Amino acid sequence: MAVQSTSNQTSALANRAVKDVYPVSRLVREARVLLEGSFPLIWVEGEISNLAMPASGHIYFTLKDEAAQVRCAMFRNRNNQLRFTPENGMQVLLRVRVSLYEGRGEFQLIIEHMEEAGSGALQRAYEALKHRLGQEGLFDQAHKKTLPILPKSIGIISSPDGAAVHDIVSVLKRRFPAVDVVLYPVAVQGENAAGQLVAAVKLADQRRDCDVIIIGRGGGSLEDLWSFNDEQLARAIFACELPIISAVGHEIDFTICDFVADVRAPTPSAAAELAVPDAQQYVLSFQRYQQQLTHIIRQRLITDQRHLQHLHRALPRPELILRQQTQWLTQQKRMLDSAWRRYLLNYQQKLDYLSVRLKHPKAQIDKQRSALNSLSHRLQTAFRTQQKSVYQQFQSLQFRLQRQVPLPQIDEQQKLVQTLAKQNQRLILQQLQQAKQFLAQQMRTLAAVSPLNTLDRGYSITSKRDSGEVITTAAAVSPGDEVLIRLHKGLLSCEVKKVDEK
Template identity: 60%
Template sequence: MASLVTPSDRQTLASRSVKDVYPVSRLVREARVLLEGSFPLLWVEGEVSNLAMPGSGHIYFTLKDAAAQVRCAMFRNRNQHLRFTPENGMQVLLRVRVTLYEGRGEFQLVVEHMEEAGSGALQRAYEALKQRLGLEGLFDAAHKKPLPAFPQTVGIVSSPDGAAVHDIVSVFRRRAPSIHLIIYPVAVQGQGAAAQIAQAIQTADARQECDVLIVGRGGGSLEDLWSFNEELVARAIFACQIPIISAVGHEIDYSIADFVADVRAPTPSAAAELAAPETRQLLQTVQASVSRMHRYLLQTLQQQHRQLSFLKARLPKPASRLQQHHKELHRLKQQLQNAWRNQLQQRQQQLDFQSARLKHPRSMLALQQQRLKHCQSRLQSQVHWLIQQHQRNSGQLSQRLQRCLPVNELELHKQHCNQLGKQLHSGFVLSLKQREQRLIQQMRTLAAVSPLNTLERGYSITQDAGSQRVITDAAEVNSGDRLDIRLSRGELHCQVISSRPKQS
């Protein structure tokens, strides 16, 4: 059917200049320049389809969603850095330049970078938050608090139905059944999980009823663990005054909470082992100390016994010394008797000689007899005195030997060892009493700051029935809200009829 051209149309066409008519190439080129100038380098997410990977090394495909699609090209110099092989149906995240392919006049995207959707975006957000918090100093070792050596109460911030809680409880029952456990139930993944985790940490910090806090869950994908990569949770951990052990996922999983926490455990079970002292190991340590003390005392006694034996061996036997002195005394006695006999013989010879020279020397003989008797008495007294002197010397030597007997020395060492044993026992008893008094004082201090004592004085804790958030201001509730009021004995479940906020 022929088109009709009116005279006015002919006049309009005639009036146009040649420069107002666009060639196709010019139109397509200017459209490409306009597109490229209007759109910066941007990110696009969609599904791969019609994938083509020719021998040239370039990749051509269509990116689509439920409502639209667009042609894409990724040239060889860009796809050499890909960490995966694209496939049809794969969800990808692309960094692209918007352009127009002049050869066919087709709108297309030139891909600069490609990654799998989902985990890639989360990974970028994870790295960005990690870098920002690291620059703020939340990961610095100067802020890390040491774990107590012997905790009395341990808090667990996790899902009460998860395997992580059961693993932690099993480790505590095995290693330290005397430690009291408090579970702060939270959701560990999904919408609102991060807020619940942060609120639980803040609640535990406000109550100050735990010595250590374990925050974590079992393993999972990056999306499952994402609640522990939220900034809200990281700042709650950093602000908490209670030492926190982060136990998120498996050993290869690292979360933002791991870097902020005071200690990072590879698994929940490992976190429980870090917080729970091994009771059997403590008993073994005490037993080892007692064994070392017993060995030391035994070695000391053995050393004293060896020294006593050495001294005993150096001392001569009293019987041999007495026998030697008796022999010496007998020799002196024999020598004295021989000398006395010799002197008597000499006197007798002299008397005989004088008698032979004198005729009837009765007077001289009587005089000589008197002198002889006098000498004889003097000699006997002198012999008696010498014998007594030797006996006194022998008695003194015997007493000195009695005082140096090894039995007496052994008795003195035995008394000294008994005294040392009594001092050791009294020191051990005194140390136990001091530790017992210190434990009683700490229990009294703990009871004095316990929030349960505050409830005993008539105060109560009001919480929102849904979120378990502590209510401190009447302006935080509205009429009809349901509240849980915790008293010293039991709880009240109430509904707000009206509220009266405090006027500032």
């Protein structure tokens, strides 16, 4: 019996060695790795139950829907970013990693981000649209239009039954009653609200019956204000040529309409205050300007009156001025008559003198003709003399040139060049022959002392692999060093195993 028991134990151990038996920890660990590697970060929506928030700062709860539930954990380094306090029964949207808790072998979700399900989806859509329109440049300050200083008419795009319209009209009547108001009635929430808002903006831009537009409504939740986050409304506001003031919700509410409009007002009442000036301030300004202008005119009149009195005292009597001018004119007339008589007398004397010296024109012409004939004869004589001298010089130079023609010298130099060329060629050939003989002798000498011939006789050259230094003694290397051995044909790369210096 003992022998049989021992045999059974040996067989069981052998069977166990053949099978791959998983310990529980290994199975759970590999299942966790498989789960975490199969799922990326995903979004999951459900209801919170069994919520636990211990002092460690971590949050644990069960996420469930109508058909299933799963355990969830949100660690302290993540839940400090929450914008709300989780509660049982709350519908939430989670961004999670799928995992497995090895201690209990439980399937669980590790939460990276948590937000309330209803408003969270709208908030993500809002942020996505805001980012895309911002990238397109719809929010750039360069596209913003300036509000008119004193508009004649204000357009209001809002619900006629809402408190926003009454607030705007009340502020306009109080600040500037003379301004006209044009109401474009629309729905500000619901399925058709966005389309009505877009149509109202386009209609106001087409009619041009107002100078500035106020678009807005009272406060509400994100769902209530969602019509003002419509992309088509944002593009209609951007394309509108009239300046637009956005007054949607309360001061803490921001919509896409606020960013794309030319001016954003925190409330509808504030939009009305931005649209028109304060009439009372205008009246006070006019009164102040009237006082300043009255004072300036009064000072100018006083100054001009003083200047006029000074000029009146400095101005002499007219009859005295006329008497002085008459005496001056009489004196000038006598001086002019005297000067004119002297000028006529002087001119008559010059005329008499010139008439005595003036000769008859025919005599002058005959004299000039005689002088011209004399000059012509002298010129011809000088030309012939100069021509003869130049011809003699030309003949002399021609004779000298014929004596200096270098044709014989050129022939003699060409013969000399040919002779020297033949001698040069012969000397070059002789020097080449001597150089060939010298080169052959040097090659024979080099072959006699070349190490390659020594390698051909069975010798080799050993050098260090890293530095290339030639090894002449065994002490130059150590065991483990790599060396190169050059043979007559080829190269060996070897490792030193042992060194025998003897």
